[in-house]
Amino acid sequence: DAKTTQPNSMESNEEEPVHLPCNHSTISGTDYIHWYRQLPSQGPEYVIHGLTSNVNNRMASLAIAEDRKSSTLILHRATLRDAAVYYCILRSGGTSYGKLTFGQGTILTVHP
Amino acid sequence: DGGITQSPKYLFRKEGQNVTLSCEQNLNHDAMYWYRQDPGQGLRLIYYSQIVNDFQKGDIAEGYSVSREKKESFPLTVTSAQKNPTAFYLCASTNSRDRRAEAFFGQGTRLTVV
Numbered sequence: 001d002a003k004t005t006q007p008n009s010m011e012s013n014e015e016e017p018v019h020l021p022c023n024h025s026t027i028s029g030t031d032y033i034h035w036y037r038q039l040p041s042q043g044p045e046y047v048i049h050g051l052t053s054n055v056n057n058r059m060a061s062l063a064i065a066e067d068r069k070s071s072t073l074i075l076h077r078a079t080l081r082d083a084a085v086y087y088c089i090l091r092s093g094g095t096s097y098g099k100l101t102f103g104q105g106t107i108l109t110v111h112p
Numbered sequence: 113d114g115g116i117t118q119s120p121k122y123l124f125r126k127e128g129q130n131v132t133l134s135c136e137q138n139l140n141h142d143a144m145y146w147y148r149q150d151p152g153q154g155l156r157l158i159y160y161s162q163i164v165n166d167f168q169k170g171d172i173a174e175g176y177s178v179s180r181e182k183k184e185s186f187p188l189t190v191t192s193a194q195k196n197p198t199a200f201y202l203c204a205s206t207n208s209r210d211r212r213a214e215a216f217f218g219q220g221t222r223l224t225v226v
Contacts, residue, residue: 032211043202043217044155051212087154091211098143098162098208100215101171102155 004088009107012078020073020106022088027068032091035062035073037084038105044087047073083110114139118203118218125190125197125225133188133221135203143208144186145215148172149200161186162208190223198225 005023012018024033032051036044048055048062050071055062061074075082087105116137125131135144143162147155157170161180175194180186186205190197200222206215 030211034214036215041200041220043204043220044215045217046214049212049214085154091213093211098160098168099157099170100143100145100160100204100206101157102147104154 003101004090004103006086006088006103006106008104009109011109011111012075013111014080015077018075018078018082018108018110020075020086020088020108021070022072023070024088024090025069027090028092029068030093033062033064033068033071034089034091035060036087036089036102037082038087039084044102047086049091078108078110080110080112083108116203116205116216116218118201118221120221121219123221123223125223127225128192130189130191131197131223133190133201133203133223135186135188135218136184137186137205137216138184139205139216140183141205141207141216142183143206144180145204145206146170146176146178146186146188147202147204149202149220155202158188197223199223 034049035047038044048060050062063072085105087102119134145160146158156172158176159178161167177189202220203218204215207213
């Protein structure tokens with residue numbers, strides 16, 4: 001399975017941008033990059049996904065490196081409600097197409 | 113409204129007893145998943161299923177069993193063989209054939225062994 005690596009934790013101040021990195025050096029050409037976030041005592045929720053091009057939605061932006069070996073989730077103006085665990089995962093094809101594996105994620109702390 | 117429902121939210125079990133956690137979805141998703149989460153940790157995959165009457169072991173399947181008799185339902189049984197069952201259990205579903213598709217999660221079941 002293609003793996004992802006994220007920092008254990010990051011901190012930000014409210015209303016400042018946050019850049020959450022993810023490394024996926026073994027990504028294959030057809031793997032999609034997905035991001036989820038998990039608030040305390042809740043199930044994760046989808047944030048954004050992409051393949052090659054940068055993506056924007058109402059929650060965040062996703063910047064994907066040209067070689068696709070890394071990506072960055074960008075929260076343009078962090079709020080206290082953005083404090084959560086953020087997971088970067090790969091959705092793969094081939095024999096692993098149904099398997100969804102999450103790592104440890106990044107704990108984001110937002111300071112007022 | 114479409115969604116994925118787990119029940120119960122809290123569950124207490126005596127040591128040596130089996131217990132079954134419920135997960136139901138009305139999203140017409142083919143794939144369903146069970147994860148375990150310990151305090152301060154990420155999600156670990158227990159079992160997943162992509163089709164009725166078929167399922168695959170995840171990374172920590174020992175001490176757990178599942179069934180997939182209906183597309184909508186994927187119950188998880190925590191057996192007495194699971195040595196440390198106290199944890200937060202999450203169920204998810206998605207369209208496994210579309211790698212762009214998002215996964216939907218339930219609100220979780222917190223299991224405590226007393």
